[in-house]
Amino acid sequence: MTWVTGADGSPYGVTNLPYGVFRHGEREPRIGVRIGDFVLDLAGAEAAGLVLAAGALGRPTLNEFMALGRPQWTAVRRRVTELLTDPAHRPAVQPLLAPLDQVRLLLPFEVADYVDFYSSEHHATNVGKIFRPGQPPLLPNWKHLPIGYHGRAGTVVVSGTPVIRPTGQRATPQGPVAGPSVRLDIEAEVGFVVGVPSPLGRRVPVDDFADHVFGVVLVNDWSARDIQAWEYQPLGPFLGKSFATSVSAWVTPLDALGDAFVPAPDQDPPVADYLRDVPHLGLDLRLEVWWNGERVSQPPFAGMYWTPAQQLAHLTVNGASLRTGDLYASGTVSGPERHQVGSFLELTWGGAEPVKFAGGETRGFLEDGDSVTVTATAPGPDGTTVALGEVTGTILPAR
Template identity: 60%
Template sequence: MRTIPIPEGSPFGLANLPYGVFSTSGTAPRVGVRVGDSVVDLARALGDDVFARPTLNAFMAQGYERWGEVRRRITELVSGGGVPEDAVFAVDAVTLHLPIEVADYVDFYASEHHASNLGRLFRPDAEPLMPNWKHLPVGYHGRAGTVVLSGTGIVRPRGQRKGEGAPTFGESRRLDIEAEMGFIVGAGSPLGTPIGCADFGRHVFGAVLVNDWSARDIQAWEYVPLGPFLGKSFATSISAWVVPLPALEHARVPTPPQDPEPLPYLREASPWGLDIDLAVEWNGEVVSRPPYREMYWSPAQMLAHMTVNGASARTGDLYASGTISGPGPDQRGAFIELTWGGKEPIKVNGRERTFLEDGDEVVISATAPGPDGVRIGFGDVRGRVLPARD
């Protein structure tokens, strides 16, 4: 048996224990948990073949009570030095894989600051927010098949763009990012049965970082009247580690005041968000620090709205918050906001920049408060822009 060293201040200590899927040379992908700078093979450590699968889905489908039982058992093994020697691997020596088989993907628009900024950009002579915005979490259905693991190269998309008189076709010239949090449904719901806000914790397994890449010029031409399509469906990146909800208990904070009061199905006894600090790096330079605690709509309200019409939830469903932005100019989670539609370039490594060029790399990282002053880490979600393909 083995004791796993956890470096002082590690964001992957016993208070976190995030899940991921990994492989080693010559072995198939299977489920592991990160402890410090190590990965524990759960199939070997717990003797359960549900963790020998190439995704977390089978384990997540076992439900809320099972999630708690496994977390307690992992904590006991690690804290007691009872992890089998052959179940421990250095994190730098493994290959990480997409942690879930994505069932459905929904992206929301839950930041009042982001929505207001875009409203001012696109509709300068009108109210920034549309009349429905403070009554429901606005969202759209994305493409589950183009959700990719952090580190996957992002091929510059091509499509129609607004032209003089007639549209033009070609590669996106206004390629952007959106720094978001994503929530993964572990236990689904039957068709016709909504999930109430109070039941969020029994259905949602954990959280990941999300970069919802966006082609703003393609999006601008296509989105009226039905909303985003090709401008967003080409790639959505998520982080490799899924932070379980219990690890985020100390990060709970009240949401900003919601006025007017939401309709009954969106009301919570104590509306809560998460105190998560994100950082956006553009070619190695931090250009923004979006605060998730500023989000108007809570994760529970998003799930309640997503299912209130009777839509079923499935194991592996991913829904994201939409761009996270705060009130300050340096807290904007998309480059279209950060550069005010490209009119106010920012300096990156000494150069004035607006949107992404081929070869650019974006890295989004995040931490949240844990017990006794520790920080909970999500790792990062990164992607490098590759040239368009014919």
Template identity: 65%
Template sequence: MNAAPSPVNSWIDIADEAAFGARTLPYGVFSTDGEEPRVGVAVGEHVLDLAPLAAVEGLDGAHLFAQPSLNPFLAAGSAAWAAVRGWVVELVTEEIHRELVEPHLMPASRVTMHLPFEVADFVDFYASQSHAENMGRFFRPDSPSLPPAWRHLPIGYHGRSATVVVSGTDVTRPSGLRKVADVPEFGPSRRLDIEAEVGFVVGRPSQLGNPVAVPEFAEHVFGMVLVNDWSARDIQGFEAMPLGPFLGKSFATSISPWVVPLAALEHARIDPPVRDPEPAEYLRDAEPWGLDLRLEVEWNGTVVSHPPFADMYWTPAQQLAHLTANGAAVRTGDLYASGTVSGPEADQRGSFLELSWNGSEPVELADGTTRTFLEDGDVVTVRATAPGPDGTRIGLGAVTGRITPAPSFP
């Protein structure tokens, strides 16, 4: 298996509206009736079943694809990632492989998708300047909108990996303490929100005590997923003074079922925004890892926002370097997210807190209803695309969740 060329055409019939063409080739974990979950690659309206195909080909690593998680493949490292991608690209773009491959193409409509990897740790950053400034205006109106350290380092918090769920999983409205008429009261969140984000998945672990330098980003990070970090703003607003988010965030974080490899994002790489002041030496860019990704937020069928990832102040390479700067180790399956992606314009905001301007400007949906925050039964989908080869755009998938009522308490 050789390193992957840029895939352009495929002998597989791929509809223009398909979520993934032959340029993306993301990995996920799927199952069919009566069979165990295993690793597949999405192409067009199909899932390529890698385990039996690799076995037929006699590949040394065939067993990695018969697992109910991507973790064993992620741990194999960047050389294996490149080799497998090269093999898959060849299979789906060269007609000579049609007879071999077709028996292992499963209709995507007939498979069930699972959480693609076992999440070891979850960290969420705060890398959008527009979002951080808006949040400052809402939560700290008498202080500067940006925290003092914000321009010097990627601010983040350590989340809860056990509540990371795959797209399509219902999200139960959380309960907690929030202020009602200035009195703390326990009950269901009344200001339930979303955060449209991009997450990065660690493959190769690092050793405790050894920071990961910015240039080593692609040796450790396998790929990306889309993230919706559901947020209970009233619970968060009461508890996060002065410590960071806890129950307002830890109840659910949804991710897309397909992990897009970094190799598919080569044409999306751009220089990040100009940083002022210049970052500390350990955070300086070795090569551009800004990403020109375009997100789309849909609320009950109405597209309400188009957040631009290109505006993110801190890159994923800098975030990984900062995460490990104190010697903290990363493990296979670690997930770290960008933080809410928001742009400076009103239709580029990646949270409903911002879209409704802290509840003062209701958002009108196509059915004539209005919203400020999420109601029970609401469905939110976050999608994204990126530049591909030859001026094309590639799909990066979607993450969807539906809100269900809070459970009753005695």
């Protein structure tokens, strides 16, 4: 139970406590924790001696705090929980609460590197059928290693940032042309934020996942399918992906998701030794995709073939170092049914089966002015629900 008005029963209650960075009025950016419909100013709390984090909570991003490591993360979370549940702390803490509708949420961490994986068997199969009809949908390597690509950290933006329609080359029956994308899409994903770095040359084993990963964000990896289809062979995604990747403003700590870990799908053939995670666990995250205010899909993250721990192990198996603020995303989350897919490429089957909205409009891909929101929830302790911060974006015309 918390003494914060309206927070009991909220998916942002004391079993959640996600971290973010906000601006309140003319003040400088500050680290905060969401509780119900309020933000607790952790910079102010540390300055008042209510919580201790070696001064890291007074910074304008989460990076310095994330670098402190799991013992410090756990200690701060325990202390914040105490501050928000013990009525004796209310007089000191209540002045540090700001209503959510009075603050502006910012990108919560400085992104060091960005890697995007391709870990849903259902998504990979659907894309293979659409892009390579008449051929095996899964390429021979797909079940042997988590496929991924290195993205562009500088175009990761916080939820609510408008997305400008990208321009590039695309194929037409008359040959390649340059211009705005006409097959603009989404990818509903889950991202993992690295706190503790690793040195160059050292692998991070699957068992060390929770020692390095601070928390989870929702991700929309916007994708220009026409640009992607022309450029991706033989080297993979480039301009079709690098123009924008949106992330939620709240980072849900791993400690808030302890009740959401569930057995992951069986893997056949057996994976390489460095990818064997015992127990083999995924996360029971239930995503929803909203297109212009209408829910069009409910992707289930629990069915992802490659787990977050395996992705991290593969990312570093060649000795690549981790840096505080690294972001790696799961790839599109899709289930076996059409209403469970995480991209409009799949939802409309390459645009051939457009979505019809309640007002009569139809869409094959995104049009200028369209808005997309991805939300997610997870089971929490004692029957509670934990909400991950939503990620929203609106399409603006090409420039």
